[in-house]
Amino acid sequence: MTNQAFEAHDHRSCIAEGVASAAQICTERNLQFTKTRQRVLEILLSEHRAMGAYEILEQLRAEGLGSQPPVAYRALEFLTKNGFAHRIERLNAFIACSHLDNAHAPVFLICRSCDRVVEAEADPAQGEIGRAARQAGFVVERAVREAEGLCPACAPAA
Amino acid sequence: MTNQAFEAHDHRSCIAEGVASAAQICTERNLQFTKTRQRVLEILLSEHRAMGAYEILEQLRAEGLGSQPPVAYRALEFLTKNGFAHRIERLNAFIACSHLDNAHAPVFLICRSCDRVVEAEADPAQGEIGRAARQAGFVVERAVREAEGLCPACAPAA
């Protein structure tokens, strides 16, 4: 990751590429990339930020794709389970994966000022969680690593 | 931390020591360790597990210490802000701090089978979050590091 990660960019290609990659992976793994699931991923990709489930649901509702909470939560469960999106625990919100290509061990940097979230990848076995787990004889299935603070753009102002 | 961390133990002393330490720290820092705050800490210490705010509230209510959500949330805010308790983001729950003595950079190991939570301490600047943040020019104010998986007691059964 570079400083660019927090900077504005044209991400029309993010959406197209993200959906295409996801579609391909679903084909390879025999997963059903249904309309609602695809649309939720598109929404996450196009907003390019962490979104609450109900915020996503509003868009689905406006498009006639379902209006009840389980609709959004089911799609999000599918997307997160398969690595197409991630849940940000700190925000109770979701964001499209920005590293669809690699293995998944995301670290999130959450700016409390502009609300942007950047995803980095880092092997959890190498870090403090891995060390603590080994010492305790604990088997890690999922590692949550989220930092809250100020991004390069917002830090100077503060 | 050792393997003992996940094992049963008599923790009557945890409660007494925890409350005493907290009381002393409050005195030193001119913080008001009010009845409700102390009681919430005691509840967390005696249950020795992650508890939801409403679960704590039930106990307070039973004891006539307040019955509305803000009562619990205010006490929990005080306790977490001052390091006497921690919020487990993954669980939307709270747990008493088990390292009142040291500086605070907790890592939590959450067993999905028995629901026990163990707190370890590790400098965040050294790990993956620190590295990712430095690369991105991000200023970390709070780091969430939580691992979900199986504790030594539950792993063999699975």
Place this chain on the structure above:
DNA sequence: AGTGCGTATGATATAACGTATCAACCCCAT
């Protein structure tokens, strides 16, 4: 074609978590 199975959807209800707001109170320092 008919049956059974797994997966996905639709729909309703409710649980669980969290906060805004305003008034009252209390201590204590000026």
Place this chain on the structure above:
DNA sequence: ATGGGGTTGATACGTTATATCATACGCACT
């Protein structure tokens, strides 16, 4: 004594998440 900061009481509301039951659809097997 009084004014201000912190604490409490109380009401209401907003947000996030899941349980449950019913229905539909694709697909494999006979």
